[in-house]
Amino acid sequence: MITISKFYYQPSEHELEKASNSYLMSLIAIMGGLPLPIINLIATFIFYLGNMKGTYFVRWHCIQALLSQLFLLPFNSLGFWWTISIIFTPETITSNYIAYLITIFIFNLTEFIGTIYTAIVTRKGQHIEWWVIGGLTNLICKDK
Amino acid sequence: MKKILIELVLTVAMMAAVWFGLSQVDWMKLLNIEQTTRDTEEKIGDLFWKMLKSSETEMTSDSIKAPVDSMLTRICTANSIERKKVKLHLLRKDEINAFALPNNHLVVYSGLIAACENEAELYGVIGHELAHMEKNHVMNKLIKEVGLSVLISMTTGNGNADVIKEALKHLSSTAYDRSMETEADLTATDYLMKAGIDPESFANFLYRLANETNNLPSQIYWISTHPESKERAEKIIAQIKGKSFPKAEAKDSLRFERLKERMK
Numbered sequence: 001m002i003t004i005s006k007f008y009y010q011p012s013e014h015e016l017e018k019a020s021n022s023y024l025m026s027l028i029a030i031m032g033g034l035p036l037p038i039i040n041l042i043a044t045f046i047f048y049l050g051n052m053k054g055t056y057f058v059r060w061h062c063i064q065a066l067l068s069q070l071f072l073l074p075f076n077s078l079g080f081w082w083t084i085s086i087i088f089t090p091e092t093i094t095s096n097y098i099a100y101l102i103t104i105f106i107f108n109l110t111e112f113i114g115t116i117y118t119a120i121v122t123r124k125g126q127h128i129e130w131w132v133i134g135g136l137t138n139l140i141c142k143d144k
Numbered sequence: 145m146k147k148i149l150i151e152l153v154l155t156v157a158m159m160a161a162v163w164f165g166l167s168q169v170d171w172m173k174l175l176n177i178e179q180t181t182r183d184t185e186e187k188i189g190d191l192f193w194k195m196l197k198s199s200e201t202e203m204t205s206d207s208i209k210a211p212v213d214s215m216l217t218r219i220c221t222a223n224s225i226e227r228k229k230v231k232l233h234l235l236r237k238d239e240i241n242a243f244a245l246p247n248n249h250l251v252v253y254s255g256l257i258a259a260c261e262n263e264a265e266l267y268g269v270i271g272h273e274l275a276h277m278e279k280n281h282v283m284n285k286l287i288k289e290v291g292l293s294v295l296i297s298m299t300t301g302n303g304n305a306d307v308i309k310e311a312l313k314h315l316s317s318t319a320y321d322r323s324m325e326t327e328a329d330l331t332a333t334d335y336l337m338k339a340g341i342d343p344e345s346f347a348n349f350l351y352r353l354a355n356e357t358n359n360l361p362s363q364i365y366w367i368s369t370h371p372e373s374k375e376r377a378e379k380i381i382a383q384i385k386g387k388s389f390p391k392a393e394a395k396d397s398l399r400f401e402r403l404k405e406r407m408k
């Protein structure tokens with residue numbers, strides 16, 4: 001699911017810290033964003049905006065962190081609105097709903113663990129490309 | 145690009161497969177959710193009925209209860225609704241009102257029976273309230289308006305009498321939302337048709353009371369809590385257009401007239 005490699009240049013200590021922070025940013029925002037899935041996305045996006053003019057390595061990891069949030073957003077949003085409809089409309093709790101919540105919990109947990117791992121490994125100077133997200137990041141983020 | 149697309153499709157397919165796999169488990173049973181919901185509903189319903197009973201006069205004589213009971217049984221039987229689960233209560237009160245409480249308590253005021261011109265109108269009201277029960281509108285309305293935490297606190301004995309009274313008021317004298325009312329009307333129309341009763345009388349009842357609301361607004365609870373009655377009557381008429389129904393039997397009409405006499 002992830003590919004560890006060496007980046008094509010050796011990032012400086014400062015770059016490693018910033019790139020690693022982009023993942024930590026999304027993790028910290030999860031605490032506030034749990035009930036509202038959009039919050040962690042916004043936080044990661046703001047961090048990305050702050051580093052838009054950063055080096056290639058920093059930008060690359062900011063985008064990967066942002067896309068990883070964006071990927072789960074529709075699934076989390078569906079879970080969120082499904083829950084709201086159960087509370088405020090005649091919709092009732094069903095086995096399908098519980099199964100969906102467990103599914104998005106598993107994928108969010110996987111993403112959470114992956115994010116911690118990526119933040120640590122990136123800080124050590126290694127370059128991690130995620131399944132799907134890494135490829136998309138390569139398409140979006142180009143070296144100037 | 146192709147590789148990314150394949151990875152994306154695989155990931156989404158994997159999520160769908162996990163969801164499908166997990167949805168094969170009966171979580172409602174496993175987590176005891178249905179039982180817990182039933183227990184909560186049962187406790188709240190009984191609590192409401194106890195409170196209502198303590199402040200109103202219940203009519204328990206067979207000569208009054210039996211005719212309404214047999215009407216309820218007719219609708220239930222024709223629509224495969226378990227009759228035993230519905231607890232019918234007739235209260236002596238001039239208000240034109242009938243409502244459903246949690247745990248299938250059906251409350252009908254004598255004022256409503258007296259306001260019906262024929263038995264088919266009362267069948268319509270019973271069908272409508274029965275539909276609210278069957279479609280789980282009662283608990284949904286309570287959760288929406290009173291809040292789940294308040295309801296749970298009631299069942300654990302922490303709810304004070306004023307809170308319970310307020311929640312009971314929500315069920316007896318405020319409307320369900322428009323979509324629930326429409327669903328209850330159309331379901332009641334189906335119930336009546338299956339039982340061989342002409343739903344037109346139910347529509348007439350709505351229409352007539354809507355016109356009378358201006359004269360007796362405080363008495364006609366059932367209609368004032370069911371807004372847009374004329375439009376609702378029209379929807380019922382539209383649903384039964386072109387269908388024919390057997391005429392009411394004379395013995396039923398006679399029995400209903402006797403029942404009305406006793407309401408005075």
